[in-house]
Amino acid sequence: MVNEKARFEASYVVDLQTGCWLWARSVDSGGAGRMRFQGRLRQAHQVALLLAGVEVDPRREITASCGRRECVNPEHLHQVARVNNPSRSLRYLGATRRVRRTQDG
Numbered sequence: 001m002v003n004e005k006a007r008f009e010a011s012y013v014v015d016l017q018t019g020c021w022l023w024a025r026s027v028d029s030g031g032a033g034r035m036r037f038q039g040r041l042r043q044a045h046q047v048a049l050l051l052a053g054v055e056v057d058p059r060r061e062i063t064a065s066c067g068r069r070e071c072v073n074p075e076h077l078h079q080v081a082r083v084n085n086p087s088r089s090l091r092y093l094g095a096t097r098r099v100r101r102t103q104d105g
């Protein structure tokens, strides 16, 4: 467990502007990171949540609120019910984030 956590932490780079943890290792065709964890090849998203102590529901899809497929920051990741058009919900989440950032500035 400790070794896998260290391996995970060595597999991303932090984007200081957005707080995103950008996966820097192998990705699947959809651009999502993958790594072997507890004997199984898993999505990096899932590993991020598991290491953060979050229970992963395999029936749900993991999306990043920042809209970046390669982001593995557990604070940006949310498990959502599978929907027919995931790209639309990602765009929606990205839009709300832009609005929030505008208000901060």
Ligand SMILES: [Zn+2]
Pocket (backbone or CB within 6 Å): 018, 019, 020, 021, 064, 065, 066, 067, 068, 071, 072, 073, 076
């Ligand atoms: Zn992010």
